[in-house]
Amino acid sequence: MTKTGFPDARVLGQDVPRLEDAKLIRGQGRFVDDIAPPGLLHAAFLRSPHAHAAITAIDTSQALALPGVHAVHTLDDLAPHLADTRLVVAMPSPSYRLDLHRPVLARHEVVHVGEPIACVIADSRYIAEDAAALIEVEYDILPVVTDCEAALQDGAPTAHRNAASNLVAEMTIAYGAVEDAFATAAHRVHEKLWIHRGGSHSMECRGLVAIPDPVEDRLTVWSSTQMPHAARRLLCDIIGLHERQLRVVTPDLGGGFGPKLIFYPEDVVITLAARLLARPVKWIEDRREHFISTTQERDQAWDVEMATDAEGRIQAVRGVLIHDHGAWTARGVNVPQGAVSAMPLAYVVPAFRMQIRAAATNKVPVTPVRGAGQPQGVFAMERLLDAAARAIGIDRAEIRRRNLVPADRMPYETPIRTRGGLPVTLDSGDYPACQAMTLQGADWAGFEARRATARAAGRYRGIGLANYVEATGRGPFEHVSIRIEPSGRIFVATGAAAMGQGTATMLAQIVAEQLGADMSNVVVTTGDTEAAPTGLGGSNSRQAVMAGSSAHAAATRLRDRVLDIAGELMEVAPADLEIVGRAVQLKGVPQMRRTLAEIARAVAGQAGFVLPGQSGPGLAAAEELVIDAMTYANGTAVAEVEIDIETGEIAVAHLVFGHDCGRAMHPRLVEGQLMGGIAHGLGNALFEFMAYDDTAQPLTTTLAEYLLMTATEMPRVTILHMESPSPLNALGIKGVGEAGVIPIGAAVASAIDDALSDFAIKIDRLPISPVDLLARLDQAVGG
Amino acid sequence: MTQHHSITLHLNGTAHAVSVEPRHTLVDVIREGCGATGTHTGCEHGVCGSCTVLLDGEPIRACLMFAIQADGRQIRTVEGLAHGTILHRLQQAFIDHHALQCGYCTPGFLMLAAGLLEADPNISDDALQDGLSANLCRCTGYVNILRAVRAVAAELRA
Numbered sequence: 029m030t031k032t033g034f035p036d037a038r039v040l041g042q043d044v045p046r047l048e049d050a051k052l053i054r055g056q057g058r059f060v061d062d063i064a065p066p067g068l069l070h071a072a073f074l075r076s077p078h079a080h081a082a083i084t085a086i087d088t089s090q091a092l093a094l095p096g097v098h099a100v101h102t103l104d105d106l107a108p109h110l111a112d113t114r115l116v117v118a119m120p121s122p123s124y125r126l127d128l129h130r131p132v133l134a135r136h137e138v139v140h141v142g143e144p145i146a147c148v149i150a151d152s153r154y155i156a157e158d159a160a161a162l163i164e165v166e167y168d169i170l171p172v173v174t175d176c177e178a179a180l181q182d183g184a185p186t187a188h189r190n191a192a193s194n195l196v197a198e199m200t201i202a203y204g205a206v207e208d209a210f211a212t213a214a215h216r217v218h219e220k221l222w223i224h225r226g227g228s229h230s231m232e233c234r235g236l237v238a239i240p241d242p243v244e245d246r247l248t249v250w251s252s253t254q255m256p257h258a259a260r261r262l263l264c265d266i267i268g269l270h271e272r273q274l275r276v277v278t279p280d281l282g283g284g285f286g287p288k289l290i291f292y293p294e295d296v297v298i299t300l301a302a303r304l305l306a307r308p309v310k311w312i313e314d315r316r317e318h319f320i321s322t323t324q325e326r327d328q329a330w331d332v333e334m335a336t337d338a339e340g341r342i343q344a345v346r347g348v349l350i351h352d353h354g355a356w357t358a359r360g361v362n363v364p365q366g367a368v369s370a371m372p373l374a375y376v377v378p379a380f381r382m383q384i385r386a387a388a389t390n391k392v393p394v395t396p397v398r399g400a401g402q403p404q405g406v407f408a409m410e411r412l413l414d415a416a417a418r419a420i421g422i423d424r425a426e427i428r429r430r431n432l433v434p435a436d437r438m439p440y441e442t443p444i445r446t447r448g449g450l451p452v453t454l455d456s457g458d459y460p461a462c463q464a465m466t467l468q469g470a471d472w473a474g475f476e477a478r479r480a481t482a483r484a485a486g487r488y489r490g491i492g493l494a495n496y497v498e499a500t501g502r503g504p505f506e507h508v509s510i511r512i513e514p515s516g517r518i519f520v521a522t523g524a525a526a527m528g529q530g531t532a533t534m535l536a537q538i539v540a541e542q543l544g545a546d547m548s549n550v551v552v553t554t555g556d557t558e559a560a561p562t563g564l565g566g567s568n569s570r571q572a573v574m575a576g577s578s579a580h581a582a583a584t585r586l587r588d589r590v591l592d593i594a595g596e597l598m599e600v601a602p603a604d605l606e607i608v609g610r611a612v613q614l615k616g617v618p619q620m621r622r623t624l625a626e627i628a629r630a631v632a633g634q635a636g637f638v639l640p641g642q643s644g645p646g647l648a649a650a651e652e653l654v655i656d657a658m659t660y661a662n663g664t665a666v667a668e669v670e671i672d673i674e675t676g677e678i679a680v681a682h683l684v685f686g687h688d689c690g691r692a693m694h695p696r697l698v699e700g701q702l703m704g705g706i707a708h709g710l711g712n713a714l715f716e717f718m719a720y721d722d723t724a725q726p727l728t729t730t731l732a733e734y735l736l737m738t739a740t741e742m743p744r745v746t747i748l749h750m751e752s753p754s755p756l757n758a759l760g761i762k763g764v765g766e767a768g769v770i771p772i773g774a775a776v777a778s779a780i781d782d783a784l785s786d787f788a789i790k791i792d793r794l795p796i797s798p799v800d801l802l803a804r805l806d807q808a809v810g811g
Numbered sequence: 812m813t814q815h816h817s818i819t820l821h822l823n824g825t826a827h828a829v830s831v832e833p834r835h836t837l838v839d840v841i842r843e844g845c846g847a848t849g850t851h852t853g854c855e856h857g858v859c860g861s862c863t864v865l866l867d868g869e870p871i872r873a874c875l876m877f878a879i880q881a882d883g884r885q886i887r888t889v890e891g892l893a894h895g896t897i898l899h900r901l902q903q904a905f906i907d908h909h910a911l912q913c914g915y916c917t918p919g920f921l922m923l924a925a926g927l928l929e930a931d932p933n934i935s936d937d938a939l940q941d942g943l944s945a946n947l948c949r950c951t952g953y954v955n956i957l958r959a960v961r962a963v964a965a966e967l968r969a
């Protein structure tokens with residue numbers, strides 16, 4: 029596959045230096061904890077130590093008496109200032125059976141360890157924490173729901189004492205004649221899977237600094253949010269402010285990965301506390317709080333079946349997914365819905381029926397983490413395909429080749445709908461070619477020789493693969509505005525939020541491409557409600573696609589306008605002009621030029637004077653390009669592993685990742701996103717486990733207990749690219765922020781099965797720990 | 812507990828006289844007392860390495876040490892790496908190899924790598940990987956961080 033890229037482009041498609049690096053590399057980034065206005069106070073939260081209890085009394089008097097404490101807030105203190113004491117943030121869905129809107133602070137019942145109950149504001153974080161320890165809360169312990177499957181059994185205790193059951197939501201995603209297909213199928217396979225994913229664990233935890241301006245009766249809230257505009261709307265609603273009274277800004281973000289798009293109780297409490305005290309207030313989450321209060325992904329139990337014909341062509345898929353929803357609805361049912369929707373996407377699946385049952389548990393609420401359910405859906409599908417290949421006796425790659433959506437059927441409209449009810453239409457790509465490219469890159473055909481060499485040395489080597497198709501670029505739009513000011517500088521503002529992926533660089537590239545190709549002349553502002561009137565922020569690998577498309581449209585329009593005005597000023601046809609660096613010049617006669625600054629000044633206007641030409645005032649363009657349909661990226665991962673059957677240790681020897689995300693605007697950033705995602709996927713496959721005991725007490729609350737990948741665990745990784753431009757946007761791009769993580773667990777499981785085929789061990793859960801594997805090996809050898 | 816002590820931190824060659832409680836961690840005092848916010852915290856329990864600084868030339872976790880223990884000692888942080896507009900070669904290599912995304916872990920990795928290379932300019936690739944596995948990064952998957960540091964190590968060996 030040849031790379032098409034942007035062959036005629038000056039900066040697009042190039043590995044230009046990132047705009048972000050200059051200050052970050054010197055330690056001059058401005059993360060939320062770096063913001064320290066004069067008079068700053070510090071907050072600490074008292075959190076529930078119990079997974080489920082009734083609160084019978086809260087006594088804050090001792091805490092309040094501690095010198096240096098300015099306020100101690102419980103829900104009773106804040107309620108008079110709140111339009112609602114709950115965060116009503118659930119995305120619409122007809123599937124809900126329980127309304128679980130979490131309170132701003134818990135008052136009568138706590139439903140997970142870590143739920144905030146009170147907030148202390150003090151001169152320092154040290155004093156605030158001292159005071160929080162002096163708050164006395166009386167609890168009556170209530171029965172606990174720890175496991176999502178048990179939660180839905182008859183007679184189970186309920187996670188909320190007044191709830192009728194633990195069934196939060198229920199839906200079925202279905203099409204085609206599923207039962208008929210199963211009745212007549214040549215082969216049927218069945219898998220019971222338990223899939224765990226953990227937290228996001230951005231290296232920077234959450235935090236916010238709320239700074240009141242009593243003179244103007246306004247507040248500026250610096251927040252580590254991926255969605256500043258949504259945060260402003262929710263804060264305005266709940267505190268009773270209008271939009272001019274509240275500015276929400278996302279400073280540099282030390283990683284996002286999903287949970288930073290959620291609106292949290294702390295956001296309300298800190299903002300309101302600053303307003304009530306008329307002092308700036310800061311709260312910075314510590315890592316322990318991140319484990320017990322930042323949303324995470326967790327457990328899913330899948331019971332799934334696949335029916336195929338004699339040649340392994342999929343006839344139907346059906347099953348049930350039980351999803352651990354956590355204690356509150358902090359976002360919606362998009363994780364299980366995304367998981368199930370991702371399941372069939374890469375393949376032609378004529379009939380499909382998956383029931384989703386989301387169960388309330390006494391644990392931290394579940395919301396998307398990088399991948400947002402898609403890794404689990406892919407894991408389930410790929411496990412079924414491996415089982416079917418075994419049942420039929422064909423190669424695992426071959427069964428996939430027979431079922432992948434072929435290139436000649438693109439665009440391929442599936443019967444599935446997005447959460448907004450739009451049809452899922454695969455827009456472009458050559459999935460079989462991508463698989464073939466990846467197999468070749470991994471030398472799939474030559475693997476048996478490597479297996480034999482390893483075996484001769486006493487090691488068990490296996491190879492496995494997985495395919496994925498990822499929904500990216502969720503609409504409907506993103507705001508981008510561009511202004512060229514009399515300084516000649518180009519200012520870009522967007523509702524998109526930067527999370528560390530190089531969003532500013534990417535937008536500057538798109539804009540510079542049209543307006544002179546001088547990256548250093550472009551200033552990008554992201555994630556600031558003051559700079560952009562509206563914005564949907566960062567999620568669903570959407571920013572390159574949505575903000576990028578708006579930036580391209582606005583920049584193209586502005587370029588035409590610049591050339592028109594320059595043409596009038598220079599008395600030449602605009603078609604003979606080009607923008608080079610910071611000036612417009614006559615093609616071939618560079619000395620005939622007007623700088624961008626001169627052009628901006630000419631149309632800046634002077635009171636009483638007529639503007640030149642016909643063009644009207646100012647050099648600006650804004651765009652909110654609406655693109656409803658999502659664009660689908662795809663890829664294949666091949667993992668090669670070696671297993672030490674004495675210790676159960678699993679070493680990934682080589683990982684080959686072949687993918688197609690349309691045109692790459694910055695190939696190096698794309699690789700960086702993929703590599704980070706792959707590391708995350710390997711962590712999910714082998715290490716990351718958010719453990720709880722039988723009373724729903726979290727057991728992993730430090731990074732020593734919850735294992736993230738380190739440099740030593742990172743295997744050799746080969747990334748291969750192909751480019752099928754998306755027809756849905758002018759740049760032909762697709763999102764790439766989450767792709768890396770999606771197929772890794774499935775590919776690693778497939779490889780472990782293969783390595784241990786002598787023992788007939790089948791991986792049916794993630795993560796796969798050496799301890800589990802040893803137990804399975806003991807069983808296999810003993811039995 | 813709230814008794815204050817006057818100490819001096821020598822941060823990147825500048826003496827900072829600060830008043831601290833015994834329980835104040837070094838990282839908090841570097842950030843708040845000295846105003847050098849380039850050093851970050853990712854866990855405050857000694858695992859992530861975001862807070863890595865050089866104390867008398869040795870990489871240490873500034874969240875695991877009390878400021879009072881660093882009284883009178885030489886501390887180097889990310890702010891002290893560049894000479895004016897000239898970046899330290901590690902900083903340049905991190906940019907050249909796209910070894911940072913969000914940049915939150917970066918100061919810690921830079922100081923860790925600086926400490927490793929200063930202690931042993933001939934450090935082997937394996938030992939480097941081992942040493943760098945002390946710090947965590949959620950964005951990059953480490954590959955480019957290793958590339959960047961190995962490139963500098965190779966320059967030093969040459």
Ligand code: FES
Nearest residue numbers: 853854855860874
């Ligand atoms: S903050 Fe010091 S090691 Fe994590």
Ligand code: FES
Nearest residue numbers: 912913916948950
């Ligand atoms: S670059 Fe974001 S944590 Fe390392």
